[in-house]
Amino acid sequence: MGKTLSEKVWDEHVVRSAPGEPDLLFIDLHLLHEVTSPQAFDGLRLANRSVRRPDLTLATEDHNVPTLDWDKPIADPVSRTQVETLRKNCADFGVRLHPLGDVEQGIVHVVGPQLGLTQPGMTIVCGDSHTSTHGAFGAIAFGIGTSEVEHVLATQTLTQARPKTMAVTVNGSLPDGVTAKDLVLTLITHTGTGGGQGYIVEYRGQAIEELSMEGRMTVCNMSIEWGAKAGLIAPDQTTFDYIEGKPEAPRGADWDAAVAHWKTLRTDDDAVFDKEIELDASTMTPFVTWGTNPGQGAPLGATVPSPDDFDEPNDKVATEKALQYMGLEAGTPLREVKVDTVFVGSCTNGRIEDLRLAASILEGRTVAADTRLLVVPGSVRVRLQAEAEGLDKVFIASGAEWRGAGCSMCLGMNPDQLAPGERSASTSNRNFEGRQGKGGRTHLVSVPVAAATAVRGTLSSPADLPALAG
Amino acid sequence: MDKFTTHTGVGVPLKRSNVDTDQIIPAVYLKRVTRTGFEDGLFAAWRNDPDFVLNNPVYAGGSVLVAGPDFGTGSSREHAVWALQNYGFQAVISSRFADIFRGNSGKAGLLAAQVDEKVVQRLWDWLEDNPGGEITVDLESRTVRAGVGEGAVEDSFDIDDYTRWRLLEGLDDIGITLSHDADITSFEAGRPSWKPVTA
Numbered sequence: 169m170g171k172t173l174s175e176k177v178w179d180e181h182v183v184r185s186a187p188g189e190p191d192l193l194f195i196d197l198h199l200l201h202e203v204t205s206p207q208a209f210d211g212l213r214l215a216n217r218s219v220r221r222p223d224l225t226l227a228t229e230d231h232n233v234p235t236l237d238w239d240k241p242i243a244d245p246v247s248r249t250q251v252e253t254l255r256k257n258c259a260d261f262g263v264r265l266h267p268l269g270d271v272e273q274g275i276v277h278v279v280g281p282q283l284g285l286t287q288p289g290m291t292i293v294c295g296d297s298h299t300s301t302h303g304a305f306g307a308i309a310f311g312i313g314t315s316e317v318e319h320v321l322a323t324q325t326l327t328q329a330r331p332k333t334m335a336v337t338v339n340g341s342l343p344d345g346v347t348a349k350d351l352v353l354t355l356i357t358h359t360g361t362g363g364g365q366g367y368i369v370e371y372r373g374q375a376i377e378e379l380s381m382e383g384r385m386t387v388c389n390m391s392i393e394w395g396a397k398a399g400l401i402a403p404d405q406t407t408f409d410y411i412e413g414k415p416e417a418p419r420g421a422d423w424d425a426a427v428a429h430w431k432t433l434r435t436d437d438d439a440v441f442d443k444e445i446e447l448d449a450s451t452m453t454p455f456v457t458w459g460t461n462p463g464q465g466a467p468l469g470a471t472v473p474s475p476d477d478f479d480e481p482n483d484k485v486a487t488e489k490a491l492q493y494m495g496l497e498a499g500t501p502l503r504e505v506k507v508d509t510v511f512v513g514s515c516t517n518g519r520i521e522d523l524r525l526a527a528s529i530l531e532g533r534t535v536a537a538d539t540r541l542l543v544v545p546g547s548v549r550v551r552l553q554a555e556a557e558g559l560d561k562v563f564i565a566s567g568a569e570w571r572g573a574g575c576s577m578c579l580g581m582n583p584d585q586l587a588p589g590e591r592s593a594s595t596s597n598r599n600f601e602g603r604q605g606k607g608g609r610t611h612l613v614s615v616p617v618a619a620a621t622a623v624r625g626t627l628s629s630p631a632d633l634p635a636l637a638g
Numbered sequence: 639m640d641k642f643t644t645h646t647g648v649g650v651p652l653k654r655s656n657v658d659t660d661q662i663i664p665a666v667y668l669k670r671v672t673r674t675g676f677e678d679g680l681f682a683a684w685r686n687d688p689d690f691v692l693n694n695p696v697y698a699g700g701s702v703l704v705a706g707p708d709f710g711t712g713s714s715r716e717h718a719v720w721a722l723q724n725y726g727f728q729a730v731i732s733s734r735f736a737d738i739f740r741g742n743s744g745k746a747g748l749l750a751a752q753v754d755e756k757v758v759q760r761l762w763d764w765l766e767d768n769p770g771g772e773i774t775v776d777l778e779s780r781t782v783r784a785g786v787g788e789g790a791v792e793d794s795f796d797i798d799d800y801t802r803w804r805l806l807e808g809l810d811d812i813g814i815t816l817s818h819d820a821d822i823t824s825f826e827a828g829r830p831s832w833k834p835v836t837a
């Protein structure tokens with residue numbers, strides 16, 4: 169019997185396996201940031217251990233860096249302590265760090281791919297659940313806890329039980345104006361937040377193959393939001409083209425050897441998945457969340473659901489609680505939901521393609537009077553690229569705030585937070601209670617929906633905007 | 639890590655499903671650089687509510703949390719496990735745990751005992767009749783027990799053999815792995831030269 173893509177990648181990394189025990193897996197790339205690493209380094213020091221492979225380790229500062237005045241010392245003392253602790257740890261243990269102010273600084277899941285460090289067939293881990301983003305390249309990439317961070321630092325391996333495999337096949341093509349984000353939000357509402365539990369998921373099918381690398385990263389990024397251990401996509405020409413020429417990409421004969429290997433990284437025709445799901449992309453529409461988990465979503469053209477629409481008692485209660493928290497009434501058309509703040513950014517949708525898309529909609533338009541639009545590039549490189557293309561001018565002319573790189577309002581660890589009761593349309597990945605600030609209300613949306621919402625002040629898609637004169 | 643064989647302590651009913659790690663400990667509490675002191679952030683958003691279960695003096699000193707399905711979903715933050723442990727919890731009982739949370743628990747020495755949904759309901763019912771009552775989580779026999787005689791609850795829980803063994807032995811992960819150092823070294827020698835490095 170053949171193997172699935174994830175089984176192939178997995179098997180290539182098994183250092184040791186024994187019956188009844190989890191496999192010992194070699195880790196090709198270990199990414200670090202300031203929030204989940206300090207205790208791991210603490211543990212190393214306590215046990216007198218060193219970092220086994222600093223040459224396979226990379227750190228950046230992202231979760232609580234300020235996106236304004238980033239050239240000044242961080243005002244918040246706790247954030248500053250975390251960042252300074254990371255700097256000290258990286259210096260003490262010989263780990264490469266891209267700190268605030270460095271041209272390669274940014275959200276860890278934006279930085280890896282843009283450096284060309286994220287490549288097909290790798291195992292990649294980071295103390296962050298959206299590490300699944302890197303699966304877009306055909307890598308097995310997943311989030312780990314701080315003890316595991318310590319384990320990887322000390323041994324460059326992880327003990328892992330082999331997950332089950334699932335195929336999500338998305339047939340057909342996405343209609344115009346419908347994005348990878350809508351696709352994955354539709355999927356999560358379909359499966360529920362626990363639907364992927366215990367699985368490594370392979371996204372495949374025509375709609376997936378047609379996505380850019382940015383779009384594939386958006387899909388894989390949200391794997392964790394429906395419980396999957398990891399999500400990945402078979403590498404193809406789109407993948408190779410994206411990697412070629414990146415700073416850390418292989419060159420010359422190495423490139424040829426790498427591509428030859430990468431081309432073998434496909435699920436064999438006779439391989440069997442433990443579970444399969446099929447979706448039709450051609451019927452998908454702009455999709456937004458109305459509730460407090462990413463599985464509580466609906467097409468933008470729908471109305472806010474009522475607890476009575478659900479059969480399961482748990483769903484009824486969850487819906488009731490969500491509507492109460494979100495301050496929404498069942499039956500309200502989603503297009504009439506008024507939004508205070510729009511956030512374009514995060515490791516889900518903070519790459520250059522996302523900013524180009526947002527700018528193309530905002531060009532010649534203005535942000536609604538009592539709506540605030542925050543545009544936060546995923547990395548310094550993304551910021552510089554956007555500025556080179558003049559996108560920053562488009563954002564500023566429309567009335568948006570153009571910020572420095574970081575996680576920002578995705579999780580509100582830095583000063584970019586929602587006030588209690590404030591409602592956002594956000595291109596990020598989590599709408600949990602308080603995620604973007606205590607009492608804040610989050611609607612997860614795609615980039616075009618975010619941009620159109622900023623203009624109209626209510627949840628909208630670009631189709632709702634009046635055509636521009638001339 | 640301390641060995642975990644069996645634990646008996648006050649059971650705390652958390653009648654919610656889908657308790658994600660942002661709920662267990664909100665991001666604003668993650669800024670510490672040590673491993674202790676996270677108890678004040680535990681369920682922070684709910685602790686302001688006087689009716690929240692942890693604000694009920696009956697459950698003071700609670701150490702066995704009985705929660706609804708899909709406990710620990712969301713962010714991978716291990717601080718969620720530390721917050722539970724720093725507060726005094728030794729075991730969490732639920733009908734379904736998020737993978738990362740379950741992994742983090744095993745490694746830090748918090749027992750994540752997976753039981754049938756009906757068992758959670760029976761424990762909740764039992765705690766309703768016996769507020770402040772003690773629940774026993776016996777890792778050796780993989781059973782949960784509450785009360786004696788009529789209405790008592792006794793059932794098995796699931797935990798994988800490997801995690802159970804480590805908890806029983808109180809074994810540190812890194813030490814186990816480093817005993818296979820030769821395997822790692824020989825694997826490293828066979829890696830293709832084109833694999834990327836950061837240095």
Ligand code: SF4
Nearest residue numbers: 298514515575578579
């Ligand atoms: S952008 Fe958001 S989801 Fe992504 S790494 Fe940062 S905090 Fe996590």
